[in-house]
Amino acid sequence: ISSKKNYQLDEIKWKSLNGRVIPVRFYWNEGENQSGLNHVKNITPEMMRFFSELFCDYPFEKNGYATLNELFIFGGMENQTLISLCSNCWDEELIAHEFSHQWFGNMITLKTWADVWLNEGFATFAEGLWIEHRFGEEAYKEYMRIQAERFFQSENKFPIFNREWRNKIPDIGTLYNGEIIYAKSSVVLNMLRNVLGDSVFFGALKSYTNDKSLQYRNISTEEFISRIISYTGRDIGWFFNQWLAGTHFPVYKNYYSITQRDSLYIIDLIFSQENDENIYYKMPFEIQILFEDGSSANETIFNDRDNQNFRLVYSKKPIKIYFDPHDKILLKKMYVKEL
Template structure:
């Protein structure tokens, strides 16, 4: 006799006990585990199915002397299916406990997948709260998009940097690590009082107790996990506002502060120009984090607070990362295959800036990109693998697509498309198909041939 048959002939109370519940618990067995991965076409294992995160509250304590991180992640999410279990992405670190809605939950690890099984199934549509306590030495993740690109938790001379594109956020907190699941964040970090901890959004409080200081940061608008950042170290922190009243916060490693000042002083001017071109700024602050060369090898558009190694503190890169606040951060790609919607747009922002301020027509930038053979290795909307998602065609062929669109529809309509696209998908996610449909709708043009040649084509046209 199987267990279910036995249950049917027992009293309800005994049957409930055999099913793992207790009288009055209302135990249900209708749920299924959420998927381990959202089947991203390039990064198959990133993200998880079955729920949508609404908010992360991260409470962290870091000791640079021992490289030990202690963390509590409180994750508020909504079930998108009946759930018996769900996964979180977490790389390394030791999970000490997990609860769901205040009750102990089973937590099992398999590589970077943390499976949480709540005390009882979660009904579709229900909002629930998961708390994971964890600790250990966070590590570097070698990025699949480049052989030598490092992300995750990078130790520095006096602290650490947490950077996440595309997979690194799971090195310092558990979550749904895919751009399609955006959430708001509260990040509170305690460090030695000789250091600062800089993160996204606005600083809510700074409190010193004994030899430790706690910094509390809040991001009120949705953010993809790869855009969350944390910089711990000795920084020259400056607060200012633009003419329109937007808060500007820059945090520059003291060893490179003097060399960065002139470029960073351009932030208000760039913000005014960007707002004129791209529409209303989607966030309530902007700024930058600057570190010495060697601590990180690339600039990154971390939300509201772009990150730069000293060698990339120049006007064009600053324009690029600020443009990302509209294209990539507010309007975030639906999958990593849509990366050109980030990088092509930010690269074209550079071309427009050069046209407006440096006397270099966008056509000249286009011509240089057209003549570069590396840009023709694959179509910008179809990177063949995760290893190529950040290669030149995504950036420069992506920008070439926008230039050809501008030529086709004219400057006025093109400007409306750029601003309207950012406004219509504000704080959301969008795909390449969404953009092509939007551009055709707003221009009233059949752009099939343009997309075929410049967005999806692999053969270099004879005549640009």
């Protein structure tokens, strides 16, 4: 930290959901951008309330941020109750990322380095949730698209969850790989949200963070999956197995045809998938149908095998078919052709 004589301090107080008064301290160096600092101080109460309501009540007795000097080479470090930031780094999204670690990483922390995605994937995802809260759904979707693109552009792809890291820790560039451990993991959580729906998904996160048997303890990836299955009542082990263990992503080559039989219109769909690994990525797949009269319909199909056929029948004429129109499966490439 910079020398004491150049160090500044300010403090605000925030009342937690259960009525505790939480001091929040801000330490900074002389000469830093005061507008950025003041902005963070202004939004801090809202951010603390947002994450406390979304997860569980803020889990520590105080909170704080301190900018360091040029020897600190990272953007931020999620120390319990006093988060480190790079010099002059009063950035709202960075603050949201590091602050969410108080739940994901500090209150419930990884059991081994193989489980590091539970820290960084959740913090990157929570950064997106804050963006959604502040700027709306489209801003959130754009943020998640950027994370997916970060993964697509990565040259060295490997699974999110690597059991061998429990016995042999990789180099820091691999362990904290931004494209895989941060970006891809956050997109996987976004896709889990889409698969489960908001009510079930956020209910599971609230159960997870409020679970007294987990708070201030360690958890493994396998234990996390088991807990999510228990909280949701959904057998979704298949989702984690493919997205955590898979190295790449599915490449869909889908086909459709529209035929008329008497007064009915028949849509035949064929799902085909290619990838560079021995995995077939099972996913619920949204189909949007536009009709000649200007109306539309949305259907969700669970695609779980290659060359799978589905048939939809309507009494009015379809004119256009869209596969995954809302990009609920962000980690994919897709080609669609009419037969």
